[in-house]
Amino acid sequence: MSLSLTKKAILAGYAHSISLKGFETNRLFLVTAAGIISGIPVFDEKTDNLNVTVAQTLNSAALEAVSKADSPDEERSAGSGEFILLRDARFEATTPVVNFPILTVFYDQIIAVSLGTDPTNR
Structure with missing residues (x-):
């Protein structure tokens, strides 16, 4: 299994x-x-959350467009399984904390993964 597939499998499990x-x-x-x-x-759940529905629609449309544009000789630059969609997302660097109602995160940007409750209770 390639490193990329291992990373995706572990992220999906978490x-x-x-x-x-x-x-x-x-x-x-x-x-x-x-x-x-x-x-x-x-x-791929159905939801009443408009932000989730819009993000799912945009991501699906983008994947379909990339799929149609790809030639068999080219490496895919984006595709199913190359990102994860998060709701109630938060990005924390040093300061300030940035909250997002929905966020698409590309797997190649992820260094590590964990589970837990929000330790800051923000």
């Missing part, structure tokens, strides 16, 4: 674990070179 009993209050924490991104993973 993301899906939030749906397990006892982990419902956890957030996914993603460490990047710029800071820490935390949020609740969003999968």
Whole structure:
């Protein structure tokens, strides 16, 4: 298994674990070179949250456009499984904290992953 596939598999495992009993209050924490991104993973679920619906629609349209534009000889620059969608996302560098109602995070930007509750209670 390539490093990229291993990274994606581990991230997917952490993301899906939030749906397990006892982990419902956890957030996914993603460490990047710029800071820490935390949020609740969003999968292909139907929702009344307009932000989630719009982000899912935009991401799907972008993936479809890239898929149609790709030639068999070119490496895909974006595609299904290359990012994770987070709701109630927060980006923390030094200061200030930036909150996002929805955030698409590309896997290649992630250095590390963890689960946990919000230690700052912000």
